Amino acid sequence: xxxxxxxxxxxxxxxxxAFIARYVKNSDDFYTMGGRGSTLLIVGTLAATYLSAATLLxxxxxxxxxxxxxxxxLGSFGAWIGTLLAVVYVGRKMKALNCKTxxxxxxxxxxxxxxxxxxIVIMIVGLVGYGVIQFIGAGLVLAEITGxxxxxxxxxxxVALIAFTAFGGMYGVVVTDTLMFFxxxxxxxxxxxxxxxxxxxxxxxxxxxxxxxxxxxxGTEDRSIGWSxxxxxxWILFFTCMPALVxxxxxxxxxxxxxxxxxIGVFFAPFMQLTVFIAAGGMQxxxxxxxxxxxxxxxxxxxxxxxxxxxxxLAALMxxxxxxxxxxxxxxxxxxxxxxxxxxxxxxxxxxxxLTAARIGQVIVAVVICAIAIAQPSAIYWISIYAGSIxxxxxxxxxxxxxxxxxxxxxxxxxxxxxxxxxxILFGELIKAGIMTLPTGxxxxxxxxxxxxxxLIIAALVTKPSSYELNYFTEMKSTGMAKITIQxxxxxxxxxxxxxxxxxxxxxxxxLFTFISxxxxxxxxxxxxx
Amino acid sequence: MNVEVLILFxxxxxxxxxxxxxxxxxxxxxxxPVIRELEKKEDKEENVKDxxxxxxxxx
Numbered sequence: 001x002x003x004x005x006x007x008x009x010x011x012x013x014x015x016x017x018a019f020i021a022r023y024v025k026n027s028d029d030f031y032t033m034g035g036r037g038s039t040l041l042i043v044g045t046l047a048a049t050y051l052s053a054a055t056l057l058x059x060x061x062x063x064x065x066x067x068x069x070x071x072x073x074l075g076s077f078g079a080w081i082g083t084l085l086a087v088v089y090v091g092r093k094m095k096a097l098n099c100k101t102x103x104x105x106x107x108x109x110x111x112x113x114x115x116x117x118x119x120i121v122i123m124i125v126g127l128v129g130y131g132v133i134q135f136i137g138a139g140l141v142l143a144e145i146t147g148x149x150x151x152x153x154x155x156x157x158x159v160a161l162i163a164f165t166a167f168g169g170m171y172g173v174v175v176t177d178t179l180m181f182f183x184x185x186x187x188x189x190x191x192x193x194x195x196x197x198x199x200x201x202x203x204x205x206x207x208x209x210x211x212x213x214x215x216x217x218x219g220t221e222d223r224s225i226g227w228s229x230x231x232x233x234x235w236i237l238f239f240t241c242m243p244a245l246v247x248x249x250x251x252x253x254x255x256x257x258x259x260x261x262x263x264i265g266v267f268f269a270p271f272m273q274l275t276v277f278i279a280a281g282g283m284q285x286x287x288x289x290x291x292x293x294x295x296x297x298x299x300x301x302x303x304x305x306x307x308x309x310x311x312x313x314l315a316a317l318m319x320x321x322x323x324x325x326x327x328x329x330x331x332x333x334x335x336x337x338x339x340x341x342x343x344x345x346x347x348x349x350x351x352x353x354x355l356t357a358a359r360i361g362q363v364i365v366a367v368v369i370c371a372i373a374i375a376q377p378s379a380i381y382w383i384s385i386y387a388g389s390i391x392x393x394x395x396x397x398x399x400x401x402x403x404x405x406x407x408x409x410x411x412x413x414x415x416x417x418x419x420x421x422x423x424x425i426l427f428g429e430l431i432k433a434g435i436m437t438l439p440t441g442x443x444x445x446x447x448x449x450x451x452x453x454x455x456l457i458i459a460a461l462v463t464k465p466s467s468y469e470l471n472y473f474t475e476m477k478s479t480g481m482a483k484i485t486i487q488x489x490x491x492x493x494x495x496x497x498x499x500x501x502x503x504x505x506x507x508x509x510x511x512l513f514t515f516i517s518x519x520x521x522x523x524x525x526x527x528x529x530x
Numbered sequence: 531m532n533v534e535v536l537i538l539f540x541x542x543x544x545x546x547x548x549x550x551x552x553x554x555x556x557x558x559x560x561x562x563p564v565i566r567e568l569e570k571k572e573d574k575e576e577n578v579k580d581x582x583x584x585x586x587x588x589x
């Protein structure tokens with residue numbers, strides 16, 4: 001059965017990718033789906049991004065072994081708030097500035113080659129280090145379930161991914177992500193309740209007796225509150241400027257889509273993650289001692305649901321791997337074709353050449369990542385330790401200062417990004433070697449963030465912004481998504497009525513989802529907390 | 531009552547509540563004044579049209 005589902009899922013995505021390719025007529029369609037993204041598509045792609053292979057395997061594994069509160073209470077909370085900031089603060093502003101990729105922003109804001117090069121390197125290293133390890137880890141698990149040779153499995157995945165990234169670009173990724181979102185949603189609304197139902201809330205609560213501290217934030221390992229706070233900081237800072245989330249806003253049709261996504265998409269973040277973590281706790285009742293703990297949810301849907309639902313679970317696991325990998329492929333490919341080749345090397349390309357360059361970029365990235373995943377060089381494991389957090393220490397202070405501070409300039413940006421990343425790796429290596437020790441609750445990320453902010457402030461104060469930077473800052477401050485959307489709507493017949501309709505719709509959506517959230521989480525609290 | 535479990539589900543609820551508040555605040559700050567202004571403008575245009583009609587009918 002596993003093999004059939006594997007083949008079927010790959011075929012569906014290849015077919016969808018081939019179908020979407022006909023809608024990609026120019027590079028705008030390829031990079032931002034021509035700004036045609038509806039609320040459903042943007043919520044779908046955003047939600048598919050945060051239920052990654054790491055959530056379904058790694059974090060679910062920690063929840064199973066140490067307790068569902070360990071990462072979810074503060075770490076995941078940071079990720080959820082970070083998602084909100086990525087959409088309404090960073091993504092919305094960059095979309096208003098007509099950015100098609102995140103490095104586009106650095107290019108527009110500073111018009112400086114070095115800033116762009118540093119930003120692109122951080123993005124490629126961060127995405128590859130963060131994504132490839134998930135691709136490898138989840139691929140190994142899937143190879144075990146399906147019995148397919150790991151290398152063949154990675155090649156098959158890559159071929160399927162090329163079908164919708166190289167031909168459909170962001171269009172292909174957004175549409176397939178939305179399909180993946182509905183598959184993954186099955187885990188939260190069907191599989192997780194089935195597992196929780198079989199385990200029973202009382203039995204789950206009773207785990208505290210056999211596993212002390214199971215229902216505490218510290219968990220069975222009795223982790224310090226400093227560790228939990230550090231997790232909160234890592235995830236909030238990382239998610240706020242994570243390209244995989246921020247770039248999801250760029251294809252949105254207008255500001256109303258972004259605002260609806262901010263509410264609905266952010267509601268689905270805890271909904272999709274927390275139900276999985278609680279179900280992982282249920283697995284501790286149903287089947288203790290699963291080794292490795294990362295397989296807890298897979299054992300759950302293979303052994304504690306019906307064969308048909310197990311098939312859906314397997315498809316969802318594949319969806320989580322493909323969604324992570326497609327994001328990685330598409331964003332690194334964009335960095336290669338648009339940010340490096342077209343902009344940095346200043347290649348004057350017509351529409352057709354630009355689209356071809358974008359597609360070639362996708363194929364090159366896919367082949368390179370496939371080779372890395374198969375060869376698994378030790379360097380990739382070293383990079384992965386720092387990959388996720390380098391966006392927080394490298395990009396975030398520069399992005400925030402660029403948005404808000406008139407004195408911000410290219411020198412401050414370059415120094416801050418390099419100092420943040422270099423100090424983060426240096427502190428990390430010194431701590432690992434035992435040369436440096438930090439007080440409880442303080443880690444290398446916090447220190448590196450301080451270094452990044454301090455160098456940024458000092459450099460900005462002792463240098464001056466260029467006239468280009470000052471002009472762009474003024475232009476940026478007078479640009480906003482609300483203004484653009486109102487102008488677009490007012491060009492249409494009955495524009496004001498349409499704006500008023502959207503206004504009322506968003507308020508209704510906001511109230512409705514807050515109400516649903518109170519009901520869902522109130523129910524779980526009554527069952528598990530009282 | 532397990533306070534730590536309460537914190538978990540409170541956080542999960544809070545994140546949607548905060549996003550709703552932020553979005554409503556954006557709407558009220560960036561859209562409502564423009565909507566009111568455009569409504570006034572439309573009303574004025576309507577009144578001018580009505581007055582013109584009235585004058586024409588009197589003539």
